Amino acid sequence: MAAPHKLASFRLPPLPTVGELIKLYNLRAEKQLSQNFLLDLRLTDKIIRQAGNLRGAHVCEVGPGPGGLTRSILNAGAADLLVVEKDSRFIPGLKLLSEAAPGRLRIVHGDILTYRMDRGFPAKISRRWDDDPPNLHIIGNLPFSVSTPLIIKWLEHVANRTGPFSFGRTQLTLTFQKEVAERLTASTGSRQRSRLSIMSQYLCTVHSCFTIPGRAFVPKPEVDVGVIHFTPLVQPQIQHPFKLVEKVVRNIFQFRRKHFYKGLEKLFPEACRVELTQEMIQMADIDPTLRSTELKIPHFRALCEAYAHLCSQDSSLINYEYREELRQNHQERRSKLLDGNMKAKTAK
Ligand SMILES: C[S@@+](CC[C@H](N)C(=O)[O-])C[C@H]1O[C@@H](n2cnc3c(N)ncnc32)[C@H](O)[C@@H]1O
16 A cells, blocks of 8 residues: 555556446446446546545545546545445456556455445554544445445444444545435425434534536436535434434334324334323423424434433333334234135135
């Protein structure tokens, strides 16, 4: 790995263009892997600038594909770029880039959903949580198919200070389909306010950088794309376990446009539903006629506080899942129906 001060001339030598590489290796986009490529290096440079100064930085790029963003990251002076790509067809092209930037590009052929990023970088780059962020950045033009599960997984890592966040408050610069980008940054009262807004904003400063029109990608997706920058907060706005917060928020947003208590009720089994919902709302001191989208993060904090208190009084509550109960009831009804049909047939 080259030391930052040795990177005086870090720009890549002349190489085939990304478009030429795609033709050279016959890299037809795979719909299953949500492959929409960025070939315009001015645009990839613009995305990379949102991450801040990358000179001498450690970077993990998700899904480099034919390497447009990868080139921009290297040209911005990253000292150590680790790319994680699932599709083996891109590996030869990435190796070409690696040869053009000796010692600066490491290639992992694997799945970002299971890759252990905490093992991917040296411990010496770690910073204390309340320090400035470490010199490690996660960057990616994310595959649409994994963007939501991936950001939820990383937010859980932020809450637990694990994975990429075992190095400190690692910053992320990522693309999302525009609708998801709007949900991530939506403020109280907006139509896009959703589970993703609360989960990301209670843990991070979330900044919408700019929108890329769908026509900038090859092949062109149906939607536009938003670039979002995340910096984990020193103090999360809700200080309860991630899983508890996620459960409260998910239930409340089951009925986004209704009074929030409609979703809240579903935290509790039928026998104690009305009573415990009322108790929870009273404890949190919130107007029950507010809609889910009108709740602010301090409201969610108060609701999590109240729910944690109720769970401490009855430990079975934390494992109760309304949807699971619905699923089981449905299965029971189905098997009763099947039994009845079988009996009717044998009686004939
Ligand atoms: C939207 S394309 C972006 C490609 C390239 N970064 C660009 O901007 O042109 C998404 C890339 O992620 C890769 N990919 C999809 N699922 C992945 C996964 N689970 N882990 C790692 N890479 C993945 C795809 O093969 C593809 O190269």
